[in-house]
Amino acid sequence: MPNRQRRAALAITMGAVLGLAGALAAGPVLAQAAPRTDPARTDLVVGMRLEPPHLDPTAGAAAAIDEVTYANLYEPLTRIDAEGKVVPGLAERWEVSADGLTYTFHLRKGAKFHDGTAADSADVKFSLDRARGADSVNAQKGYFAAIAGVEAPDARTVTVTLSRPDGLFLFHMASGDAAIVAPESAGANKQTPVGTGPFKFERWVAGDRVVLVRNPDYDGPKPALERVTFRFISDPAAQVAALKAGDIDSFPQFDTYEALPQFRDDGAFTVMVGTTEGETILGTNNARKPFDDVRVRRAMAHAIDRKTLIDGVLFGNGAPIGSHFPPHRAGYVDLTGLYPYDPDKAKELLAEAGHPDGFATTLRLPPPIYARRSGELIAAMLAEVGVRVTIEPMEWAPWLEKVFKGKDYDLTLIAHTEPLDIDIYGRPDYYFNYRSERFNAVGAELDRTQDSAKRNALYGEQQRILAEDAVNGFLFMLPSATVQKSAVQGMWVNRPIQANDVTGVRWK
């Protein structure tokens, strides 16, 4: 038996550790001077929530890989710019044949990899063939599925032929998954990445930071920054402290929304709130009772108050959605009025579906704070109409295993951050277990259509089908908040793809 003093001391210490340590730790940080702004600076420290598992975007789905490397270190053939448009990448221009089956890319003259070797058509052919090969470990193999063949008629020309029209081909070729890599260095890219971008890899301090430096041999416009450090800080309170202490110059994708007002009130900081492609949904297992009944799904849609959710979870920073499509994109149809918040109507629909007393169900939540908080609020809202929700918090690995891959769930809550991903509702083996001939017919037509006005009309149709079927609970768009020193200019406001493109960033 330990003596009494030790035990009593333990009790006090543990209580203090649990309750007060953070509050006490906050003191000295707040007392520090306001962050310095030095006009001559050419270095930048970017804060990130998660550390990438490795640095090869062609071999992993983790967003953190692209958040370090996209456009900075690697370049795909095409690129997505700050507005979400497809712009030249390693290819300075391209032509598409009238039938939409042949793409001819013209590469930049003088493009070089960081190891000094030329970046030519053979590298492009290697990269695309590697991504679509049988033993490919690419996280988005589907992006390359339509490719029938890749030819390199000369060192600066690449011809890609498709087996079927793919309206999103240029868009997909602009993703980090389609980054162009060299056969000489591709194998080691996970630890020592070699690309063609304006920044090259310097070092990676595991658990702490990745440092990139300006590539003096870059053939395009030189970035203003000479050195960029990506620092990884997962704890929300530590993120706030690091910003306040001036250790971080810019923190994109800052998700502690309740901390934004204090940075807005501080003249040394700028807060930008923009959009992401993250449709946040109450993922619903359409194959499992009682959710196989559309009346039950509609009842749940009526039971959820999106405004309260956005206020409670995002502190007002987010747009409601009525289907799986972001409001800032052309082709968006506003369907948020289809199922207005109406608990009585929800109860009515539940009774009609044979659940006058509601039912019990489970909600499996992945770790992000938006998911945990939304889940808690939605459980309270559903309780109002008699649906008794048991919350099951999960770590990422079991969530991916059980919910996403195993489809073993009733309800879940997740933001789908891939751009233009409404096509997931047409995938037969996707975790929603949703099947609709109508939706798939429109999807097939989309693949055959190049004209953007027609495409947008078809997207509208798809959105309407999903909303009418109330496939999932369509909640809100995840916002993109950036907190940075006021003198930093050129960071993206919106996140059309998951990336921290710092090529255009400079100090005022």
Next chain:
Amino acid sequence: MTGPMKIGGMRRLKRLPVSLLLGGLLTALVVGAALLSLVWTPFPAEQVRVVARLRPPGPVHWLGTDHFGRDVLSMILVGARNSLAVGAAAVALGAVLGVPLGLAASAWGRWGDEAVARLGDLLFAFPAVLTAILLTAALGAGAVNVVLALGLFNAAVFARVARGAALAVWRRDFVRAALALGRGPLSVTLVHVLPNIAGVVIVQGTVLFAVAVLNEAALSYLGLGIQPPSPSWGKMLGDAQTFLFTSPLQAIFPGAAIAVTVLGLNLLGDGLRDALDPRHRSAGLL
């Protein structure tokens, strides 16, 4: 046979140690809060009102509201009930499994004794919180699995304590006398050994109770314990983490509740030991 325990124990209770008084007072406060929550809370503890979020303490919400606009006082009261329920269940489970095992070990002789002692060592090799994290990761988060995990750990502690105390009792003259009179080991265990180790077991129970409350808070803080919407102090602390800069009170109230409970139970345990165990009579914390 009225037990010899009374001679050593009950007389001491009349001279109440300070730690017993203070510990009893704090524990009574927490138990009172838990009981009160059964009949009354200022607001329903699970009632969400986002428009009224993060209110400072005031006449309507005495301890303010949290980030969803829930009444903090109501959550603290119901949280007391949840904490005590988990703690009590974990201790009860531990005692029910551990005490008979410890008694049996002391009665069985060498082999049984060794087996129980080694089993205990095995369980002690893993800290209770780690065992609980492993178990909840395997079986899923939730109050029941937390009780199971903490109860298992407690059983090992109870078994060890009961065995140690019982071995000493078995050597005493009145036990030898009972055996000589032809009483069987089961009868001697129940009539003589158990009453004589009851004091030690009770003291151990209060200490383990405090540890269980603390561990439950830690697990709920990590999101593995009592699940929302039911409030728990640990979860409240976890939620408060991102508000430390803006509303530090969010962390203070549940933190204070945990500290008061654990301190109260520990002092109560110390006081009870002073009162029940003559060997510790002189040393007082306060």
